[in-house]
Amino acid sequence: MLPTNSCSSPTMSSPELKKVTVSLPKRLDRSSERWHHYLTIDLIWYVLGYTLFHPWTSWILVLCLRAQYTKYHAPEMKIAMAWAMLMSAIGIFHIFSERLAFGSPREVDLSDEVIVITGGVDGLGGLLAETYGMRNANVAVLDTKRVDDEEAEEKGVLYYQCDVSDAKQVEAVAAEIVEDLGPPTILINNAGIAHTKSILDTTAEEVEQTFRTNTLSHFTTLRIFLPYMLREGRGTIVTVSSVLGHLGAANLSAYSASKAALLALHHSLRAELAQNPAAQEIKTILVTPGQMSTKMFVGVTTPSNFLAPVISPAEIAKSLIRMIEKGDSGELAVPLYAQYIQILGALPVGMQAIIRRWSGVDTAIAKAGLVKKDTSEKQ
Structure with missing residues (x-):
């Protein structure tokens, strides 16, 4: 018969585990500020910059309308295309303006x-x-x-x-x-x-x-x-x-x-x-x-x-x-x-x-x- 290793039973006497009280750092405590404290015009502008005012998102809207077989002469399609072209024009103008003012970026390692x-x-x-x-x-x-x-x-x-x-x-x-x-x-x-x-x-x-x-x-x-x-x-x-x-x-x-x-x-x-x-x-x-x-x-x-x-x-x-x-x-x-x-x-x-x-x-x-x-x- 193979020898078996005996294990201590939980009910057997054993040294008690040391109890350690842990407190989270103060920076991890839940803030007392209400949710609207973090709602700022900067946050809204940031979100709009990557959604409604972003050229890529604007053209996605046009594609979504076309996926629903919206006609090109439909008012909603005209508005969506006009908005997408406007955002694209503003984005291109911004790129050229930055390049004209500051030149090409340099390589940084x-x-x-x-x-x-x-x-x-x-x-x-x-x-x-x-x-x-x-x-x-x-x-x-x-x-x-x-x-x-x-x-x-x-x-x-x-x-x-x-x-x-x-x-x-x-x-x-x-x-x-x-x-x-x-x-x-x-x-x-x-x-x-x-x-x-x-x-x-x-x-x-x-x-x-x-x-x-x-x-x-x-x-x-x-x-x-x-x-x-x-x-x-x-x-x-x-x-x-x-x-x-x-x-x-x-x-x-x-x-x-x-x-x-x-x-x-x-x-x-x-x-x-x-x-x-x-x-x-x-x-x-x-x-x-x-x-x-x-x-x-x-x-x-x-x-x-x-x-x-x-x-x-x-x-x-x-x-x-x-x-x-x-x-x-x-x-x-x-x-x-x-x-x-x-x-x-x-x-x-x-x-x-x-x-x-x-x-x-x-x-x-x-x-x-x-x-x-x-x-x-x-x-």
């Missing part, structure tokens, strides 16, 4: 690119750095905040403690980046600070600091990193501005002015690159986001979540990464109202005043309790 991100520890820059790091890209981050070597190795990112407002520090770090990773080919100018004070309470030092970090640092990084791109014959330069560069806002005068300067800098950069034969494969992207859910403006809300939703850095990062890797130039303005904010300046001044009051752009910082007072003597 992440294994051959060296990505430099300023202000890449937190917020949008941090998300971009970590995303590229997970994809084994060559990423160098310039930030005043220090990151432990263990954390940097885990994220696959090289962090250089550097104040981008100091040209000498940037020059020194640039030499290290070239030695460690190679010539930079993608520059994401993202570093920024804000002093939430009125003009009267803002000191000269704070204004200078804001412009050095938000604006002058772009001139510094361009002067240092652009020559490498010209020698490589390829590159992408991302300028992160803000919708406040078009609007301005109370208690954010220095921040708004520094971001407005970046709009002019971007267009000037594009004009100069267009005149340089060696810069044909250097692409430029202007990012003008609306209210983001970052630490810089925590607690700031918009008057209408439907028309002006607060966007997450992930939404911007996803679209920006797509543009960079497609090798495109262009402008990235989100949410939807940011794409048409310049129309506000063409409206009658009275209507502009009404819209500003309704939007709460000039009271948002105060309502969030972020306004800081300075009782020291002004310079």
Whole structure:
């Protein structure tokens, strides 16, 4: 008889299993927001862009009508065909317009690119750095905040403690980046600070600091990193501005002015690159986001979540990464109202005043309790 292995019976005495209480991370908890909180004009526009306003979907409707033996002279067939031709014409015009303005896209292979991100520890820059790091890209981050070597190795990112407002520090770090990773080919100018004070309470030092970090640092990084791109014959330069560069806002005068300067800098950069034969494969992207859910403006809300939703850095990062890797130039303005904010300046001044009051752009910082007072003597 073959020997049989005896198994312990469940009723037999055995050590009790240790009970472990598990709690889901807070981010996985069910949101307390109602369903309509997530219904925004951006979502509706996105869905329409892939359905009613998409040329392919429009022609599918025509084919469906023909499958039902609808006559070509029938009113519904005429309307469907007219709509499909209109959407196709708009789509073709958009393609030609983009190609005329920005030229052909360049080829991007992440294994051959060296990505430099300023202000890449937190917020949008941090998300971009970590995303590229997970994809084994060559990423160098310039930030005043220090990151432990263990954390940097885990994220696959090289962090250089550097104040981008100091040209000498940037020059020194640039030499290290070239030695460690190679010539930079993608520059994401993202570093920024804000002093939430009125003009009267803002000191000269704070204004200078804001412009050095938000604006002058772009001139510094361009002067240092652009020559490498010209020698490589390829590159992408991302300028992160803000919708406040078009609007301005109370208690954010220095921040708004520094971001407005970046709009002019971007267009000037594009004009100069267009005149340089060696810069044909250097692409430029202007990012003008609306209210983001970052630490810089925590607690700031918009008057209408439907028309002006607060966007997450992930939404911007996803679209920006797509543009960079497609090798495109262009402008990235989100949410939807940011794409048409310049129309506000063409409206009658009275209507502009009404819209500003309704939007709460000039009271948002105060309502969030972020306004800081300075009782020291002004310079």
